[in-house]
Amino acid sequence: MRHEALTDKKRRLDRIKLSDQIAEDIRRRIARDAMRPGDRLPHERALMEHYGCSKGTMREALKALEVEGLVRMLSGPNGGPEIQHASIDIATQQLRQFLHFQKLDFAHVYELRKSLEESLARNVTGRLTPDHLRRLEDNIRVCEAANNDQDRILVRQAETEFHDILCEASDNVLLVFMCRFLNSMLRDLVSYRSQSMREHENFGEANIESHKELLSAFRAGDAERAARAMHQHMCCAESYMRRLDASFRSDLLSRF
Known part of the structure; x- marks a missing residue:
């Protein structure tokens, strides 16, 4: 045998x-x-x-x-x-290719994102350096200016970059990978069918206030407060996604 x-x-x-x-x-x-x-x-x-x-x-x-x-x-x-160092971009592209042949549902995305981002908020509290905190503050200013200028593309890009900065401070490589993957999908692949500028501005303002509360919790070193703020932030973002009739574009195979 x-x-x-x-x-x-x-x-x-x-x-x-x-x-x-x-x-x-x-x-x-x-x-x-x-x-x-x-x-x-x-x-x-x-x-x-x-x-x-x-x-x-x-x-x-x-x-x-x-x-x-x-x-x-x-x-x-x-x-x-x-x-060479394994590239997260190559790894995430493989996941995108898999998801291209699946049905993407925002309810499933945010079910996962709420849990992951709450864990990330707890994980990085106390680990964020003064440089991280300064960059988070700078990011909020960029969001405010872009929202005032009604630059929707820059606003949405900067909002996810706030979360990427948090990933830099985490010591959990799996958590970082999953959070950054979802951030990249939301940044690169989401389209909004609603063209209501006022609704987009409201979304931007809500995200800015959430990011300010998160920054305050991080500076205070309060992990539970940061996790609560992140949960509320994710719930709010999901609600706005529905109101703006967001959808994933069909070109998940694209590398750019």
Whole structure:
């Protein structure tokens, strides 16, 4: 039975392209050797000799790793594959591609966002540096000016950037990833069918007041007050989304 299982596994591997098998082996090598961004893999010729493959196969394997954002190819006589820091943009794009084929519902988005942002507010209370607090205050001023100028695009962009600044202070990488993913979706992919400028201004004013209350709670070091303010903020934002007839655009596959 063991021999049959090994034979079956070999057949499956034989059906996988050699370049994909090499790419998978390199991923395991990076993990096994605990390689970090800036570390270098052997140059292309050494990898070809190690795997006993052609230049075309080796380049196909390295290209797959480069597209994933795991390595970058350096040119020149001392060039070759270098480990790079995983990009959150590449990871979120993969999630967008998945969601493109699903039905997106704002009720589901805000059910998740309310919970995540409340956790984020608690998590960053006491961790926000003076620089973070200054940038949050600056962000509020940008929102106020843009709202007074009726610059809807800048207002919506700045509002989500407020939450991105909070993410910078968190020590929970999973929480940060999920919050930033939802922020990017709301910033990049939401359209508003209602063109009522007064309603947009009201939305902006409500967000500004929420952000001011959050900033005050953060400065006071009051995590529970910050969490309550964030919950109210998320409920208010969800209500305005409905009133402005917000919807996700259909181009979730777009990278720009």
